Amino acid sequence: MNAKRFFKIKNGENYRLISIPKTFEEFKTNFDTKYDSFVYKDPEGDDIVFSNEEEYGLLLDLIPEMKKHIKITGISEPLSQTKKKILKTAAKTNDDSSHPGVNLRKVAMIGCGFVGSASCFALMQSGMFSEMVLIDADFNKADGEALDISHGLPFAKPMKIYAGNYDDITDAAIIIVTAGANQKPGETRLDLVKKNVKIHRSINAELKKRKINGILLIVANPVDILTSVAQKLSGLPPERVFGSGTVLDTARFKYLLGEHLAIDSRSVHAFIIGEHGDSEIAAWSSANVSGISINEFCEMRGHFSHEESMIRIADEVKNAAYQIIAKKHATYYGIAMSVRRICECIIRNEKSILSVSSAMDGQFGITGVCLSMPAVVGANGVETLVPISLSDKEKEKLVESANTLKKVLNDALNEK
Ligand SMILES: NC(=O)c1ccc[n+]([C@@H]2O[C@H](COP(=O)([O-])OP(=O)(O)OC[C@H]3O[C@@H](n4cnc5c(N)ncnc54)[C@H](O)[C@@H]3O)[C@@H](O)[C@H]2O)c1
Numbered sequence: 001m002n003a004k005r006f007f008k009i010k011n012g013e014n015y016r017l018i019s020i021p022k023t024f025e026e027f028k029t030n031f032d033t034k035y036d037s038f039v040y041k042d043p044e045g046d047d048i049v050f051s052n053e054e055e056y057g058l059l060l061d062l063i064p065e066m067k068k069h070i071k072i073t074g075i076s077e078p079l080s081q082t083k084k085k086i087l088k089t090a091a092k093t094n095d096d097s098s099h100p101g102v103n104l105r106k107v108a109m110i111g112c113g114f115v116g117s118a119s120c121f122a123l124m125q126s127g128m129f130s131e132m133v134l135i136d137a138d139f140n141k142a143d144g145e146a147l148d149i150s151h152g153l154p155f156a157k158p159m160k161i162y163a164g165n166y167d168d169i170t171d172a173a174i175i176i177v178t179a180g181a182n183q184k185p186g187e188t189r190l191d192l193v194k195k196n197v198k199i200h201r202s203i204n205a206e207l208k209k210r211k212i213n214g215i216l217l218i219v220a221n222p223v224d225i226l227t228s229v230a231q232k233l234s235g236l237p238p239e240r241v242f243g244s245g246t247v248l249d250t251a252r253f254k255y256l257l258g259e260h261l262a263i264d265s266r267s268v269h270a271f272i273i274g275e276h277g278d279s280e281i282a283a284w285s286s287a288n289v290s291g292i293s294i295n296e297f298c299e300m301r302g303h304f305s306h307e308e309s310m311i312r313i314a315d316e317v318k319n320a321a322y323q324i325i326a327k328k329h330a331t332y333y334g335i336a337m338s339v340r341r342i343c344e345c346i347i348r349n350e351k352s353i354l355s356v357s358s359a360m361d362g363q364f365g366i367t368g369v370c371l372s373m374p375a376v377v378g379a380n381g382v383e384t385l386v387p388i389s390l391s392d393k394e395k396e397k398l399v400e401s402a403n404t405l406k407k408v409l410n411d412a413l414n415e416k
Pocket of ligand 1 (some may be wrong): 110138192221335350383
């Protein structure tokens with residue numbers, strides 16, 4: 001094995017290779033300090049990033065040990081441990097993630113069925129992460145998906161994709177949970193409660209045992225109930241546990257409005273709020289296109305039957321999943337793109353506004369339940385909810401939606 005050691009110095013997109021100076025001081029005097037991050041390239045081709053003296057020292061101390069093990073065993077345990085240690089220290093110095101032990105380049109997926117595997121595929125293509133761990137109750141399913149998705153890597157960006165277990169994901173920046181039964185034709189999302197609460201109780205117990213520090217993103221249904229369950233059982237602070245909520249429904253809403261108005265759906269600003277399910281609400285009173293109210297814009301595009309169009313579009317959004325499930329038994333591409341978008345907001349600390357599901361804290365008089373409201377999402381999870389203005393009718397429906405969810409949640413939590 002080629003055990004040559006060198007540094008790869010990064011300056012913008014350019015790299016330069018140098019041999020290893022003995023101290024950080026020597027390193028700094030010999031090389032231009034404008035470089036802000038330093039990357040050690042280990043003999044296996046992996047990058048180890050460090051940015052200060054402490055981390056550099058740790059690296060030098062560990063080189064003899066690394067060398068010893070590399071020669072004997074190839075990719076060795078101590079080498080991967082070393083890498084974890086250094087990345088952990090680096091994470092501490094990053095303002096955007098004050099959470100120790102979190103590797104911002106690592107994502108985990110629990111549940112690798114239609115939704116989990118499609119989301120992994122979307123994440124692989126995004127180039128956002130350099131490591132992705134897949135967990136499923138059926139190990140072969142996770143392993144097969146990991147292999148299949150990995151074979152697309154020559155057309156994307158390098159990363160490690162593998163099937164693993166809970167010990168492999170303790171440092172993941174984002175843990176996504178899609179595990180659980182999906183809706184069968186005719187079944188509502190709330191019908192899934194019993195089966196999936198049981199599965200999620202056991203998943204949260206595994207996460208709590210390992211004191212994870214990343215962000216927990218719940219996708220399995222009923223997503224609002226399972227998010228509330230995870231907030232109670234995962235051991236994480238509430239802002240770091242949230243659900244994909246109505247991010248998908250909002251995307252469907254924007255897509256249909258874009259089609260109706262013959263404009264780019266990204267120029268539509270409109271939200272579906274409340275339950276991700278039958279009691280969800282289209283927030284028409286705040287919907288607009290580039291600041292122009294939705295009805296005014298409709299008229300500019302030759303549509304005057306507002307009431308009729310609003311009912312049709314809101315129904316199409318609400319029934320989209322039923323319609324797709326009746327035709328192909330599952331929905332997964334739309335949610336996969338939603339998962340990718342949520343991860344992007346977290347990893348890039350975007351503070352974008354997404355209708356994720358999180359705990360209500362008195363907004364519109366609602367407490368004690370998770371549901372979707374526009375929220376600022378960044379590196380630390382849900383920063384704050386955005387109090388959009390709602391009509392009296394919309395407020396009433398939101399409170400009804402919350403009450404429906406609360407009842408289901410209380411029943412689910414009281415069930416043994
Ligand atoms: N939030 C959304 O917008 C949205 C959209 C679509 C689907 N979903 C939901 O996502 C979930 C998954 O849907 P799907 O179509 O992928 O279902 P699926 O049946 O194809 O996959 C579920 C996977 O979970 C695994 N699993 C079950 N118990 C597990 C456990 N304890 N640990 C690890 N893995 C376990 C199963 O082996 C299976 O591979 C469903 O609840 C579905 O309703 C949510």
